[in-house]
Amino acid sequence: MRATVMYGAGDVRVENVPDAQIKESTDALVVVTRAAICGSDLWPYKGMQPSDIGRRMGHEFIGVVEAVGKDVHKIKVGDLVAAPFAWSDGTCEFCQQGLHTSCLHGGWWGGTELDGGQGEAVRVPQADGTLYPLPVSRDHALMPSLLTLTDVMATGHHAAVTAKVSRGKIAAVVGGGAVGLCGVIAAKRLGAEQIIFLDRHADRISLAKEFGATDIVSERGDTAIERVLTLTNGLGAHSVLECVGYEESTRTALSIARAGGAVGRVGVPQDEAMPVAMPTFFRNVTISGGPAPARAYFDELLPDVLEGRIQPGKVFDYAGDISKVPDGYRAMYDRKAIKAIIAF
């Protein structure tokens, strides 16, 4: 089968690899119908050390179940299923709490041991706990929005939940990639009255406005912080969604949270230390967030997608087949595309 393998910074190839197959009795074999390239795939694309064996890529996919192991009981052959960006058993202490990304028997797609989503098929561990059956046909018109539930929409929602977005309050979203844009959707969905979007790219700004952003801040650094304070009577936002992970974006996010406010961090931190420790301490700012338990959010978000109340699939502005994956990485890295969807 063909799959995406990364060999180093800027070096992504589509290659023939051994066919995915069931190894454990709790596995399912899924033939991929749609996959996406994630902003977090761009971190290794930017900085991965060269590797001879490479690293399988992709953690956002939907597909059809082709086979199941003998201990898989809920997922059936022929089901159309979505796979969240981490796999999980669905039964351990943390899964029961809804924190599937901390599953005691879970893990992450791709790398050197497992299949990735940017390939023709995937061995799915812990299939009953991991996969979410979708009640639509494989080429349903809502497929792009459904695909976002595997990561970016769930992650934007997680940022909003951990930043305690609530009705009538002010939310600020730092970073306008697909996650930040989904964060705008999530903040509006949870009732934020004012949604301040911090990004400087025209395509992202226009989509953010469509999704419900009320104010745009295109400046960076201290000027951005001053602008947000001006927009909030000098007090700052109740809820801040940090959707980048850089030192500067984290500094901005923590600096614009008002006293007693909360920051939901979903951008993977690129630095060891957290900035702005002293001011956030004295303002009693809650600092929360982490990898979104996407598997836990399907039940809540899926009806809104199916009934058209949210349209996160609009973040996809690049589409192609598997041969286009390397070009999709390049387009996203060069900021010529927000997010790429791959059809199989």
Ligand SMILES: [Zn+2]
């Ligand atoms: Zn678990």
